Amino acid sequence: MTERPSDSPVRRAGPIDVELWPSTLAARVVEAGPPPRIHGYDVEGDLARHYSFAEITLTALTGVAPERGHGRAFEIALAFLAPVPVSEAPGHAAGLARLIGADASGVISGAAMGLAERARELVSEHTELVAWLDAGTGSAPPSTQTDDSNEANAVARLRAALAETGASFPLLNSRPKLLAALIGVLHGVGLTDAPRIEAALALAGLPATLAEAFAVKPFAFFSYPMDLPAFRYIEGADG
């Protein structure tokens, strides 16, 4: 192998050196404290005493501590969104990572990444709904409606759970699919853009996805269906 040159000092200033950059990094939500604050609210002396973790999450995402009905509605929506089955890619991947010996950090990172991807796709499929919710007029988009009895029953359970909150969500006056209804609730409590709705979807799924993964026994290779789905190798140019 050839020898390395001696280190030579850099002398000529480049564009990053000459620009006038801010000298500090802006903190826009969390003030370190003490006491630590989220959007100005004292976490330890105020939020932790008067709000649930879900409501603190909503505070962080919207900037304002929610009134009781919206806070409870957000919790209910998160509960409905929590069970992400292992058949879906995020849980499948997190469990497989655990199987082959990933540590907790790797499992958590992978689960979060997979759930974020899932949330991105789900919200992108509801762009029309979000636009309708923003506009606040007209009939609900037909794509959000269903006559499926399982969906209708789930939405009925959602309505029953939300009844105690006193909060109203316009989409629930129609025949929405469950996910559309839940996005409607998230929008109604203040998550009015795609990134925040995606954040809520990803956050909601994380605990159950991690629990599913941590239930996998590391290195129990024969417990995993390696050939599911079956991949069939063929040769030739891509289609």
Place this chain on the structure above:
Amino acid sequence: MAEPLKRPVLVTRVGHVGPDHHRFRGFDVGAELVGHESYWSLISLAIGGPRIDSELSRLLDDLATSLVGPDPRIWPWKLGRLMSAYGRFSVGMAGPLIMMSSGRVGPAALASVARFFDELARELGAELADEGALTRAVERKLEQVPRPPGFGTPFRNQDERNAPIIALVRAHGRENGPHFSLVQRAAPIVFQKTRLPVNAASLVSGLCLDLGFSPEQIDVFGILLLVSNLVANSFEGSREAPAVLKRLPAEFVRYVGHAARKSPRAESGTAP
């Protein structure tokens, strides 16, 4: 007037962007590296190693080729398929690398294998060539690590990649390197004690140690030598984004968890 803040400073030897050029590890990229470097030499420089010549680059090319095995059912590549299922190649690449960063399977395993043999060689020291000393040292190692990294071949009796790797190392005249030799001499001792055959990670680690790279640097090679497998699966996976990987049909899931039950609050009818 408040005194200006004194920014914390971090020293880097990696790079600097100048007014009309980039410096990388002591070199002017445009003037000194473009047209003169192989990709492997760039990687070596990136991790603090020396520029490497064309022969060594060819060796690394051959090594990477010997490690091509992108069957999508192999676990790290299956992770690439799952993570790219929503259509993004980058996530298919990043997800498995993050998830396997501590694993015993996949690219990151190479660093732990390199550490194992590096420690073994250091422990032997001047007795590196002594077979009795080697046997005793391996036995001591196995007391600490009963399942040493770099050994074991799931679902088969031997690693089919070993023979091509040994052949290419021999073709490049590097079969007598101390660590590569150590791996091959330690392998039968480990097998006799554990029934675990040596796998390709051990051979690759031994060779990389002989090339002068540290275990931390070999961590990088673990990823780069195997990356074509992940690229292949993440690329095809992201293009196809198959529904069946986003969600397996329900009939292929068997629930083995807790039976259906009511929560205490539901039983008592109390509100949350």
